[in-house]
Amino acid sequence: MDSVRYVTAERVAHLTLDRPEALNALTPDQRDHVIRLLAGASGDPGIGAVVITGTGRGFCAGADLRGGGATAERVPGDVARTIRLGAQRLIAAVLDCEKPVIAAVNGTAAGLGAHLALACDLVLAAESARFIEVFVRRGLVPDGGGAYLLPRLVGPQRAKELMFFGDALSAPEAERMGLVNRVVPDEELAKTAREWAVRLAAGPTRTLALTKQLLNASLDGDRASAFTAEAAAQEINMTTHDAQEGLRAFTERRSPVFRGR
Numbered sequence: 001m002d003s004v005r006y007v008t009a010e011r012v013a014h015l016t017l018d019r020p021e022a023l024n025a026l027t028p029d030q031r032d033h034v035i036r037l038l039a040g041a042s043g044d045p046g047i048g049a050v051v052i053t054g055t056g057r058g059f060c061a062g063a064d065l066r067g068g069g070a071t072a073e074r075v076p077g078d079v080a081r082t083i084r085l086g087a088q089r090l091i092a093a094v095l096d097c098e099k100p101v102i103a104a105v106n107g108t109a110a111g112l113g114a115h116l117a118l119a120c121d122l123v124l125a126a127e128s129a130r131f132i133e134v135f136v137r138r139g140l141v142p143d144g145g146g147a148y149l150l151p152r153l154v155g156p157q158r159a160k161e162l163m164f165f166g167d168a169l170s171a172p173e174a175e176r177m178g179l180v181n182r183v184v185p186d187e188e189l190a191k192t193a194r195e196w197a198v199r200l201a202a203g204p205t206r207t208l209a210l211t212k213q214l215l216n217a218s219l220d221g222d223r224a225s226a227f228t229a230e231a232a233a234q235e236i237n238m239t240t241h242d243a244q245e246g247l248r249a250f251t252e253r254r255s256p257v258f259r260g261r
Helices: 028-043 078-085 087-096 112-118 134-138 146-154 156-165 171-177 186-201 205-218 223-237 241-251
Strands: 004-009 012-017 049-054 058-060 101-105 108-110 122-126 130-132 168-170 182-184
Touching (some): 004 028, 012 028, 012 186, 028 087, 049 058, 049 186, 078 087, 108 112, 122 171, 146 156, 171 182, 205 223, 205 241
Parallel strands (some): 012 049, 049 101, 101 122, 108 130
Antiparallel strands (some): 130 168
16 A cells, blocks of 8 residues: 555564645544554564654544545444544554564654554654644544553643643653653654664563553552463463574573574
8 A cells, every 4th residue: 555655674563654635634444454464464474663654744544534434424432443443443453562662753643543653652753743642633532542541641630721722732842741762853754753663572472462561451450460461471471482582692691592483
């Protein structure tokens, strides 16, 4: 699909939304294509990390509402089904990807686009980037997992402020609130994202996948469940080549050579 570019290099999958004239707003076809690409990267042993970014002035302006579907006549159940099979599937594809996913936010990230960025494991933002919980401006309830993601990142009071007012949040403000890992000059965004991704891709892939799973689940359960999951993850991880290599390298006082398995 021309409007979604996908290239791999150095064990990193680079997924670029390329519809700059629409600030990379996602059509249903684009959204489903991104979901398929993330699923493919998740299961590809040759991929160790994923970078999601956009072209032009926008990272992603959210769902494309210009197709007419937003105002079409509906029957009960249509909206819930559309959200469940659309926006929620996209966010789940990021959260469930077994590889670290980096958002390189190059510009405006609004609505579903903001949630796409915030679902990623690490968020880099250009100085010109903005995050907007735009739903309230349209009289809409947030979708794409926003009410799940935001309170976990900034707490319920900050989440309500962002969602109730719908004001644009600058990249430095987002960093101060904990929504962004790092803000970099616009011209350094792609370079920094590539460096982070290559470093992750050279790491112990299965270890990172299990760590991501533990961290994502930790906020949804009690301590006993978290400790049980931790022990199970350790059991699985200790069967991997990379865990055994890491321990050997430690005892032999050398740098480990990970193979991603």
